[in-house]
Amino acid sequence: MDRGVQIRVERAARIFRMGDIEVPALVDADLDIRFGEFITILGPSGSGKSTLLNLIGGMDRPTSGHVWHLEEDLAALSDRELTRYRRAHVGFIFQFYNLIPTLTAYENVQAATELAERPLDPGEALELVGLAERCDHFPAQLSGGEQQRVSIARALAKRPTLLLADEPTGALDLPTARTVLALLQALNRERGLSILLITHNPAIASIADRVVRIVSGRVTESLENESPLAANEVTW
Amino acid sequence: MLSVLNRKLLRDTFASLGTLASILLIIGIGIGAFVGLGTAQRNLVESQASYYRAYHFADVWVDLKKAPLSVTERIRSWPEIARLDARVVFDVILDVPDETRPLSARLISTPSVGYDRTLNGIHLVRGSGFSQRRDSEAIISEDFAKARGLDPGDRLHVILNRKRESFVIVGTAISPEYAYMVRGPGDIIPDPEHFGVLYVKERFARDVLGFKDACNQVVxxxxxSAAARPEDLLARLERVLEPFGVLEVVPRKRQASHRFLSDEIDGLGKTATVMPAVFLSVAALALNILMLRLAQRQRAVIGTLKAIGYSDRQVMWHYLSFGVVVGIAGALGGAALGLGMAYAMIETYKSFFSFPGFAFHVYPDLLIWGLVISVGFSILGTFRGVLAVLRLQPAAAMRQNPPERGGAILLERCRWFWRLFGFRTHMAFRSVFRNHFRTATSIFATAVSISIILMALVLFDSFISMIDYQFDAVAHSDLDVGMRDEESLAALFEAQALPGVELAEPLFGLRCDLAHGAASRRMAISGLVEGHRLTTPRRADGAVVDIPPHGLVFSRKLADLLGVDVGDAVRVTPVRGRRQMRRAPIVAITDTFIGLDCYADLRYLSTLVGExxxxxSVQLLVDEPQRAALYRRIKTLPNAQGLSVRAETKRNLERTLVETGRFSIGLMVLFAGAISFGSALNNALIEIGDRLREISTLRVLGYSPAEVAGILIRQNMIIFVLGVLLAGPMGYGLIQLVSQAYDTELFRMPIRIKPEVAGLTALLALLFVLSAQVLVYWQVRKLNWLEGVKVKE
Known part of the structure; x- marks a missing residue:
């Protein structure tokens, strides 16, 4: 199957300045994401995974190099254009869910759908993640797994073309993590959503089409996974 | 439908209601002052304007010895004169049935028909007004009638032109000329029990007083166009009437009642600007702190919103609208408070100013301005927070909050001092000295609060000192009897012989023009006899000033107004007789706090007019048991025209001061206290939010809520002490400013900050801060600290 390139990261570097010291978080990274691909980025903490994800998600700009979304170089976009890019194309899933505590599950999803042009109905999105009946609950009244599913519903509801997940199961126990991963896998296979998932857990990486390794800010390898594991077979 | 972000906004607002309440309190008071004082002021202005219009309040008064009506008729035809009335006005002694004390009254002639349409027309409150039945009818001022229990049909007696006349009261009335019922300059508070106005039929007054075809006052x-620039006209009036003994030309702006009313209106206007500005500035600063904390605490939420695709502008508006909501809430509370305040003020004014209808209108534009100002200041208050929200990059927002700056503070270098305290005080000190903006704001708020309390108490205290000074230190007579005409020394001996008189001293009040360079004042010089004991002019430090045989003794304010000092000479022109100008040296300076004073030796002053x-007038010391007998005799004295009793005047001043002072000073202290209270509470609640984990950890370790709250209380106490230190100079400056505003020709304040007043101020302010600590303790107590230890960043 020959799929077009959705995101191309080209010799992208990100250097943080802390006082007088320059800390290179990412060094000359190259990466292509094709439409419908499920990629995991594997690396220890502090290796630059999140930095790469932020660049791809339009939350940050590279110090040098390019991040292409189709024909558009994200590195050259203004804040306003980056906001438009995030709004139209990207769904985010965070390790700690980042739900707005004063909004219900339904309203949290609505916070995203209000911005999108042809979003899913928030109730429909919650149904997709199996939480239709909990839509009136506040985050504090939901379990960790449930909160993460709300956060997935929120990311999904905008109908993004790219889903970015930063350690989505990092705060969950194994059975809960499996349901979340299964959900992501299904979204990828059934809806053709491109997914970029960050993890430091090699077991999780095995469910992806491709595994990219990052060590000390450098992309060290990119391996195609011929037979991805089903999410419910994952174990650690 | 409410957008999701707006719902978040409402819930966030509701969740921080506790912290917001302290800020809302301060905003509410600020807006309350704006709306309340503004509403009271406008109602006063409107009531005054419609009163003046309906009853033809005059622009000029000219007091004369006696002028023929033919002259006033000529003046009436001047193009600048719209209307002119020629009246007969006399100060008289009144004998009211069942009252031994002779009362003072001002008799004013008025036409028997159409007395409501004359200049300074009278508005009948009770009774039927003049009838055809008899000549000797009188309409008396309503406040006096009320204070004296006089009703239409009652009788009273007056010595007129050395004859005792009896009047039947046919009505009670008010007039714009006496909206504030004072005799003239020198009087500062109405005394309706002892002074009233008597309106009598014009023809009768002229006949009895010997003013056939003549008058002694032109209004x-x-x-x-002439009213806008009356100076030339006033000069011309004075020139033309000169031959008839002009005693005084009073333009409207110097008319006593008008002046007090206008001063009150001006004062309200100033306070309605300054007070809201102070309160709202403090509120905006406090809100700044709160919003910055909110932005920091909601880092992750802001980051998420931005990551989802909300633009900077949307997120900014979201946080700005927090300010808008606060502003609206503050304005609503403030409007309610303000209208209540305005109502109470108008009610208070009713006992000082008499208007035919005291309007209480609500002015929508004031309420709208209140809303705009409130929202404006609140948005200003969200400024730093919103800026922080904008600066936050979505990626940065997702990262861990940078750890709080640690390290030692400067104070720790002072080892011996630092070792005096335990770790909880150390925590308090570090927190105070690390949050510069927050600490500076709190110290400022505390200092402002203390300064206002100090000002209120010092002014109250100064007023009491002023009364003591004027009525105990300077004046010593029990009774002063004024006479219509000048008398020879024989009158003094007659007075000495009156029943119950232990000591009688003469006083000669001579109206003169005092001039130096271009500055001049027309006022009475008081001539005191050698060896006088009943009036002892003093300097503010208490030293008695002797009246030398030659030259004049000026009060400080008068000297300042004329730009003279000891050793300078002024031009003195008596406003009677041949009006010969002389030069007189200033030989000493006294201090006086009511009106202006000028003293001279009685003999010296007499020679100025060739006598x-x-x-x-005579000043008397009275043997108390014989007071009633003396009063009965004074009622029959043909030449007596006025009576003042020192103890009564003093008591009246004190009573009025205490009654009105209690309300306004109390309110001022309460409002000022709200600043300390709100600021301390805001601080502590923000601190609790910031240090949730720290506080929870201490609770887990086994510290009691009181011990944990103790850290926050220590913090507030450190700020309080620093605030007190700043309040010293700040309060002093404020008091100087206010006392300068009060430093007028009518009266001044002897400002002294007594240690006990300063102490009371600190104590009151401390009470407000401590009462905030009760809420802090309660908050720490109900804190769910088990959740607190689990809190994630």
Missing amino acids: CQLTP SLVLN
């Missing part, structure tokens, strides 16, 4: 209304020794 005019001017054309609008050897004259007097026109």
Whole structure:
């Protein structure tokens, strides 16, 4: 199957300045994401995974190099254009869910759908993640797994073309993590959503089409996974 | 439908209601002052304007010895004169049934028909007004009638032109000329029990007083253009009437009642600007702190919103609208408070100013301005927070909050001092000295609060000192009797012989023009006899000033107004007789706090008008058991025209001061206290939010809520102490400013900050801060600290 390139990261570097010291978080990274691909980025903490994800998600700009979304170089976009890019194309899933505590599950999803042009109905999105009946609950009244599913519903509801997940199961126990991963896998296979998932857990990486390794800010390898594991077979 | 972000906004607002309440309190008071004082002021202005219009309040008063009506008729035809009335006005002694004390009254002639349409027309409150039945009818001022229990049909007696006349009261009334019922300059508070106005039929008054076809007061209304610039006209009036003994030309702006009313209106206007500005500035600063914390605490939420695709502008508006909501809430509370305040103020004004209808209107534009100002300041208050929200990059927002700056503070270098305290005080000190903006704001708020309390108490205290000074230190007579005409020394001996008189001293009040360079004042010089004991002019430090045989003794304010000092000479022109100008040296300076004073030796003053020794009032020391007998005799004295009793005047001043002072000072202290209270509470609640984990950890370790709250209380105490230190100079400056505003020709304040007043101020302020600590303790107590230890960043 020959799929077009959705995101191309080209010799992208990100250097943080802390006082007088320059800390290179990412060094000359190259990466292509094709439409419908499920990629995991594997690396220890502090290796630059999140930095790469932020660049791809339009939350940050590279110090040098390019991040292409189709024909558009994200590195050259203004804040306003980056906001438009995030709004139209990207769904985010965070390790700690980042739900707005004063909004219900339904309203949290609505916070995203209000911005999108042809979003899913928030109730429909919650149904997709199996939480239709909990839509009136506040985050504090939901379990960790449930909160993460709300956060997935929120990311999904905008109908993004790219889903970015930063350690989505990092705060969950194994059975809960499996349901979340299964959900992501299904979204990828059934809806053709491109997914970029960050993890430091090699077991999780095995469910992806491709595994990219990052060590000390450098992309060290990119391996195609011929037979991805089903999410419910994952174990650690 | 409410957008999701707006719902978040409402819930966030509701969740921080506790912290917001302290800020809302301060905003509410600020807006309350704006709306309340503004509403009261406008109602006063409107009531005054419609009163003046309906009853033709005059523009000019000219007091004369006696002028023929033919002259006033000529003046009436001047193009600048819109209307002119010629009246007969006399100060008289009144004998009211069942009252031994002779009362003072001002008799004013008025036409028997159409007395409501004359200049300074009278508005009948009770009774039927003049009838055809008899000549000797009187309409008396309503406040006096009320204070004295007089009703239409009652009788009263007056000595007129050395004859005792009896009047039947046919009505009670008010007039714009006496909206604030004072005799003239020198009087600062109405005394309706002892002074009233008596309106009598014009023809009767002229006949009895010997003013057939003559008058002794001309009142005019001017054309609008002349009223705008009356100076030339006043000079011309004075020139033309000169031969008839002009005693005084009073333009409207110097008319006593008008002046007090206008001063009150001006004062309200100033306070309605300054007070809201102070309160709202403090509120904006406090809100700044709160919003910055909110932005920091909601880092992750802001980051998420931005990551989802909300633009900077949307997120910014979201946080700005927090300010808008606070502003609206503050304005609503403030409007309610303000209208209540305005209502209470108008009610208070009713006992000082008499208007035919005291309007209480609500002015929508004031309420709208209140809303705009409130929202404006609140948005200003969200500024730093919103800026922080904008600066936050979505990626940065997702990262861990940078750890709080640690390290030692400067104070720790002072080892011996630092070792005096335990770790909880150390925590308090570090927190105070690390949050510069927050600490500076809190110290400022505390200092502002203390300064206002100090000002209120010092002014109250100064007023009491002023009364003591004027009525105990300077004046010593029990009774002063004023006479219509100048008398020879024989009158003094007659007075000495009155029943119950232990000591009688003469006083000669001579109206003069005092001039130096271009500055001049027309006022009475008081001539005191050698060896006088009943009036002892002093300097503010208490030293008695002797009246030398030659020259004049000025009060400080008078000297300042004329730009003179000891050793300078002024031009003195008596406003009677041949009006010969002389030069007189200033030989000493006294201090006086009511009106202006000028003293001279009685003999010296008499020679200025070519007499050897004259007097026109006597000061008496009275043997108390014989007071009633003395009063009965005074009622029959043909030449007596006024009576003042020192103890009564003093008591009246004190009573009025305490009654009104209690309300306004109390309110001021309460409002000022709200600043300390709100600021301390805001601080502590923000601190609790910031240090949730720290506080929870201490609770887990086994510290009691009181011990944990103790850290926050220590913090507030450190700020309080620093605030007190700043409040010293700040309060002093504020008091100087206010006392300068009060430093007028009418009266001044002897400002002294007594240690006990300063102490009371600190104590009151401490009470407000401590009462905030009760809420802090309660908050720490109900804190769910088990959740607190689990809190994630």
